[in-house]
Amino acid sequence: SQQGEEDPQALSIQEGENATMNCSYKTSINNLQWYRQNSGRGLVHLILIRSNEREKHSGRLRVTLDTSKKSSSLLITASRAADTASYFCATVTQAGTALIFGKGTTLSVSS
Amino acid sequence: EPEVTQTPSHQVTQMGQEVILRCVPISNHLYFYWYRQILGQKVEFLVSFYNNEISEKSEIFDDQFSVERPDGSNFTLKIRSTKLEDSAMYFCASRKLQKQETQYFGPGTRLLVL
Numbered sequence: 001s002q003q004g005e006e007d008p009q010a011l012s013i014q015e016g017e018n019a020t021m022n023c024s025y026k027t028s029i030n031n032l033q034w035y036r037q038n039s040g041r042g043l044v045h046l047i048l049i050r051s052n053e054r055e056k057h058s059g060r061l062r063v064t065l066d067t068s069k070k071s072s073s074l075l076i077t078a079s080r081a082a083d084t085a086s087y088f089c090a091t092v093t094q095a096g097t098a099l100i101f102g103k104g105t106t107l108s109v110s111s
Numbered sequence: 112e113p114e115v116t117q118t119p120s121h122q123v124t125q126m127g128q129e130v131i132l133r134c135v136p137i138s139n140h141l142y143f144y145w146y147r148q149i150l151g152q153k154v155e156f157l158v159s160f161y162n163n164e165i166s167e168k169s170e171i172f173d174d175q176f177s178v179e180r181p182d183g184s185n186f187t188l189k190i191r192s193t194k195l196e197d198s199a200m201y202f203c204a205s206r207k208l209q210k211q212e213t214q215y216f217g218p219g220t221r222l223l224v225l
Contacts (some may be wrong), residue, residue: 042216048211097159103152
């Protein structure tokens with residue numbers, strides 16, 4: 001399977017702390033995308049990192065990609081209660097066009 | 112900002128009935144997708160559509176499912192004879208031509224089969 005698998009499954013932190021989520025995958029990718037989902041709601045795109053990129057920033061988000069280890073990490077700095085959600089990584093392989101999602105990390109930020 | 116829209120937001124149907132889920136992708140996008148998420152599980156790819164034909168589909172997308180782009184704006188997913196296990200959130204997504212473009216998701220249709 002070419003799934004992304006996130007780690008940890010659940011993460012609880014205090015407001016102001018940083019949250020780091022990791023994702024591993026199994027096959028060669030074209031790009032990797034991170035999405036956020038509030039409970040029972042739609043998927044919001046956060047950031048896309050291409051296979052030839054190693055790091056990307058967007059506001060409080062920082063994503064890294066290590067294609068040799070087939071892994072990515074999402075760092076949310078100075079977390080807020082509103083960051084409470086599930087976070088998914090999803091990969092697009094070189095061969096296909098579909099997003100292959102992992103099981104997600106549930107982040108809970110308490111104030 | 113343009114967004115993907117989906118209707119209805121919720122649908123309840125009896126087992127064996129046909130349902131049609133509707134999506135309006137972003138207007139200048141060329142690839143269209145359906146995904147589903149069974150409650151508490153991960154998002155699963157169903158099918159992708161480009162140039163008026165299916166470009167890729169998963170094992171889930173069997174003969175009970177079909178997709179159509181009946182006009183220049185709508186993209187539909189039909190389930191011919193619903194089963195209890197079809198109960199899920201169904202998401203439509205679209206993207207521009209290049210593979211390295213973001214897929215934008217709609218808000219989803221929550222389907223409940225009784």
